[in-house]
Amino acid sequence: MPRAQTRSLQRGLATLEYVAQAGEVSVSEVAAALGLPRPSAHILLRTLTEAGYLRQARRRGRYRPDLRVLQVARDVLARLAVRERAAPLLHELAQATGLSVYLAVLARGEAMTVDRVVPKPRPAARADIGVTNPAYASAMGKALLAYLPPAELEGYLTTVRLEPVTERTITSVAALRRELARVLEQGYALSEGEHRPGVRSVAAPVFTHTGEAVAALCARHDTPASEPPPEALIRSVVEAAERISHTLGYGALLE
Numbered sequence: 534m535p536r537a538q539t540r541s542l543q544r545g546l547a548t549l550e551y552v553a554q555a556g557e558v559s560v561s562e563v564a565a566a567l568g569l570p571r572p573s574a575h576i577l578l579r580t581l582t583e584a585g586y587l588r589q590a591r592r593r594g595r596y597r598p599d600l601r602v603l604q605v606a607r608d609v610l611a612r613l614a615v616r617e618r619a620a621p622l623l624h625e626l627a628q629a630t631g632l633s634v635y636l637a638v639l640a641r642g643e644a645m646t647v648d649r650v651v652p653k654p655r656p657a658a659r660a661d662i663g664v665t666n667p668a669y670a671s672a673m674g675k676a677l678l679a680y681l682p683p684a685e686l687e688g689y690l691t692t693v694r695l696e697p698v699t700e701r702t703i704t705s706v707a708a709l710r711r712e713l714a715r716v717l718e719q720g721y722a723l724s725e726g727e728h729r730p731g732v733r734s735v736a737a738p739v740f741t742h743t744g745e746a747v748a749a750l751c752a753r754h755d756t757p758a759s760e761p762p763p764e765a766l767i768r769s770v771v772e773a774a775e776r777i778s779h780t781l782g783y784g785a786l787l788e
Contacts, residue, residue: 644674672724672736673749679716680746737774742782
């Protein structure tokens with residue numbers, strides 16, 4: 534693809550991401566945010582609108598995401614094998630523990646939730662899918678980072694900015710290395726209010742038939758901060774992750 538076309542595609546995708554995050558924008562806001570001339574921003578917004586990814590808001594001159602974005606996301610999720618295989622076990626774990634259960638994959642240094650099951654429906658749960666958290670600040674993220682190939686992990690550690698999300702967030706590479714070594718040793722990861730104050734969770738990796746940690750399973754719990762999570766809960770999460778791994782062919786590797 535010619536360089537000019539590549540640049541246009543990158544700008545178009547950046548525009549779509551910006552509008553999705555902002556919710557509703559004007560041409561001037563896009564131009565300022567992306568450092569583009571106003572006419573270029575207008576062309577990008579109009580092109581995305583014609584393609585069905587954006588639509589004009591009721592307020593003239595402003596743009597919002599359109600439902601085509603949801604169609605693309607749905608198609609991506611439908612083809613995510615680990616999500617399909619994990620679904621019944623997520624429900625089983627949520628019902629057995631009475632806790633909210635999540636499945637995440639690693640996406641550019643962040644743990645992205647691709648599925649979740651809550652034992653009791655709640656309005657906020659509708660927004661959980663697609664949410665990303667810094668991998669270093671979440672149990673699912675740490676469970677995935679710990680099992681990265683050494684070269685990939687080193688690349689992550691040399692480029693990541695360990696910014697504090699809460700007062701309990703790990704903010705030094707040395708401390709993160711120790712934490713990931715502990716995850717490897719015990720086979721699961723814990724989060725102790727590192728992303729949201731007071732939110733505690735247990736996560737375990739899910740492996741494919743090649744031994745790659747392709748996802749992580751997590752359960753949030755309400756154990757008092759002064760107490761460790763129950764061993765029974767840890768076992769339940771680890772066993773559920775192992776059963777999902779088995780459906781992806783990982784068990785055959787151990788026979």
